Amino acid sequence: MKYTEDDLEKELENQEYKYGFYTDIESETFAKGLNEDVVRAISKKKNEPEWMTEWRLEAFRVWKTMEEPDWANVHYAKPKFQDIAYYSAPKKKPKLNSLDEVDPELLDTFKRLGISLDEQKRLANVAVDIVMDSVSVATTFKKTLGEKGIIFMPISEAIQEHPELVKKYLGTVVPIKDNFYAALNSAVFSDGSFCYIPKGVKCPMELSTYFRINEGGTGQFERTLLVADKGSYVSYLEGCTAPERDENQLHAAVVEIIVMDDAEVKYSTVQNWYPGNKEGKGGVYNFVTKRAICETNAKVSWTQVETGSAVTWKYPSCILKGNYSVGEFYSIAVTNNHQQADTGTKMIHLGKNTKSTIISKGISAGKSQNSYRGLVQINKRATNSRNFSQCDSLLMGNECGAHTFPYIEAKNTSAHIEHEATTSKIGEDQLFYCNQRGIDTEKAIALIVNGFSKEVLNKLPMEFAVEAQKLLEISLEGSVG
């Protein structure tokens, strides 16, 4: 049979359709390794202005002088930084109009959760930016947002279209020197989301970013910059997934949030990076720097559900600079099998009458280690500042560990700090009670864990809460013999 060029074209088309984005889009991936030329090349690829290239190079030079931190309560083989490809992107931008073209695996995950992402988002009226291997592939609802003056776009585009905003705010909350991974991210980030809410605007819908590591042997370094101008409000959701790979993948993101006077930002994360298999092979190293700065009467609220990653190192923080500013941190961290999580928050009280709340729920199962690490610092001028912290751990089985490392520093007499921590297990009597009512043990555990995590789940936007709840269940599957 004759094989014509027409046939070939058709086949290619079909293939692209048939296999979709995940396997068939040819990626352009840089050779492994990192040096100034690579940094320049990334910048060039993105067609960035000179100042941006310089900024990256400065970050790279700083990074070279820094050492990888090892104070966290996690143990892992250090990533070989010269063995990672620092840029990987779909070769050409695919025409993606609806979410179900995006990634079968992602959708699979959600199907498993009993949620159709597409439906969810459409129903919930959520604007979504999808970042795949650090490159933003689809931003929806751009127009609706544009009418309100809200800018929500990949940061690579924002550098082109709104350089004055990016230049003004990038690196002001997380300076390039902040820490090893932040410096690395500053040098090599390839994309991420940028969001600006103008003065007095209440964002009419949830903004959402989905992060996805797709290619093997790459790191994901995305950068999120969120600016809420005076009196504005936005709720921002972030979801993360990655395919199963035997190797460890590095994810070193930076999120910067600027909350101006009287503004409010809610930032919710459901992190479900691949945690590695039962034996602890593979999985994502999740080393993330997230920080918000609050001006007068501003409020930031971090909510996170951490169920994935082989190793997590993450402390979403609040700098309460303005008087009467408020910081909140609500966290559920679940570790199973060989996962390790060292997560918590920093609440830096600088302004007067500042208030912070920390609710952390750690659930450890299998052979995992789960640590809460937090800092509450009340500075000298932060008169009448308050903090309440509660860290509860639930242990399942006898091979896991739960650790609490709170740092509390107070330099002001009017400070009011309360910290409470408890550790418990699921009681035999609780299980028997549930069993007696006809609920089997697996379900009973899910029920009890859900109850344990309630205070945090309640803080999530509705559709995320449902996802999170199911994720908890899936994460703990098979954790009881």
Next chain:
Amino acid sequence: MLHIQNLHASIDDKEILKGIDLNVKAGEVHAIMGPNGAGKSTMANIIAGKEEYEITQGNITLEGEDISELAPEERAHKGVFLSFQYPVEIPGVTVTNFIKTAINETRKAKGLEDMPAKDMLKMIREKAALLEMDRKFLSRSLNQGFSGGEKKRNEIFQMAMLEPKLAILDETDSGLDIDALRIVANGVNKLKSKNNAVIVITHYQRLLDYIKPDFVHVLYDGKIVKSGDASLALELEEKGYDWIKKELA
């Protein structure tokens, strides 16, 4: 309905039940009385399937089927309900969510679909009214911060929702004031039918004024030492358990 034959059970090699025989038919109410430590709660827990007890001899059958090897939830699915003497607290799980899960799990075990939310709501309202329970009460965490009376009322509420074949009320009267006792007993009486059976475990005659037993058994030192009709409970109330002890000695 329930058939217990020569039941011996122990915990940590200590024998607690030393040969119990009990026959409960549908439509009957049996009262088990006896002094502290006689083994009353143990018996209730064993029927419900608590794992730390070991059945060393004898068997338990429910409608002809031996249930002594079944998991607690499987027994529950077959219609065994135990109203606990000390109901546990489950923080963060509301009364509504808990009972919803229990009902749907039981339905699942029977191959039924989840109960439609509308029906569930209707049923919850109905049964809550039966037990004179506040709406707010339903949204509180299960048993957390409940008073003794609230806990017991909640147990009977769950019984009403689950509609068991065999309900075992383990000292449901303890910690109840007179009004709560009346409400609880009233609830139980309303739920009683010719198709189900109730075992009431109690120290005192008090509860039996409201829930009239067909049979009264005295459990002492792991054995049923005396059985009779409702008048036995009155006699016990009057003469005390020493009377039984003397009679046995």
Next chain:
Amino acid sequence: MDLKEKIIASHIAFENKTNVKSDVINKIRTKAFQHFETVGFPSKKMEAWKYTSLNSVLKQDYSLFPEEDVTVNLSEVKKYFIHDIDTYKIVFIDGKYSSFLSETTHDKMDICLLSSALAKSKYSAVIENYFNKIANQDNLTALNTAFANEGAYIHIPKNVEVEKPIQIINFITGSKSATMMQPRNLIVVEQNAHVQIIERHQSLTDNNVLTNSVTEIFADRHSTVDYYKIQNDTKTASLVDNTFIEQQSNTECSVHTFSFGGNITRNNLNFYQKGEHIDSILKGITLIEGKQHVDHNTLVHHIEPNCESHQDYKGIFDERSTGVFNGKVIVEKEAQKTNAYQQNNNVLISDNATINAKPQLEIFADDVKCSHGCTIGQLDEDGLFYMQQRGIPKKEAKALLMYAFSNTVLESVKIPELQQRINRIIAKKLGVNLGFDL
């Protein structure tokens, strides 16, 4: 020459002076010395020293081996003893035993000197069995071990209930220069024995004093040990106290630390539970002002099942003082049914005072009850108002509130005379006379 070099240079002279026959002990000391040579003094870069800097203390020019034979009149120092009850006393002046001020016994137990225990062969079995067995390798502990020579040696045999408390008191006269002391105590309490010990370090000079003390306590099965540390030294005296306690099954050991005086005080208190049904009690009251700094660094290591630990530390910080609480509880995998409680409550009286707290839990067992609570706050305004309304002046009312605040620690002191003494010190510190003993 900095202090580390000076110490290293003095070691040969020290070795020549001491009289230890046991090779085992000499080896331990040499090894510790070599370790200190490598690691030196702790710095703020170390996690355990994050909030406490010894720099200002370490830069003094200390005399390491003070003059021999200084005498001190009883009348001058009587106030530092608990003298209203009969006690055994082991008193050192500048690191030398003062037989004049002491009252010891070799009757049915040994309450005597470490130097003679180290030198005499009849003690060698006990010494080799216990000496430096639980002291760790930390910088300052190693330094102490390298120079370990003098201190209290207490050995309570089986079934002996010591009828009166033992006081261990170290006076430092240091009239000519700054002085560094390194006392070393070894306390062995055999099965079913019971002992109460009160320890105090007291400078009698305005010159700088640095004491680096190590105490090892071994509690065999069914024994009870109550240890009280009174830290009410002068403003030029600094203390690093390293105490290690090993408990066997069915023992109850408590350490109360009362920190009122001194310049920089660092308490490293370590409990190791080596059996079941153990209770460990760690309590403290810190009441400081000026530029004082008190750091409580505790460790309770739950190794076996069915044990408990109770920590309760209260701190009141005025003026420019700094308080640190760094409490760590480790529950090993085998240590099921552990109950570990930790409570740390602090009150800041002045805007220049600082409190840094780091209560840590590291838990590897699932069937445990562990909790910690940490608060930083102020005195109860309503309570203050209530008392003022009833005519109690503000100062006294405040004192009463502070007293109430620290009472959970005080009330567990088992020696009534000591409790009264602490009460009086607190009242004096607070500058109140309430017309009755608090």
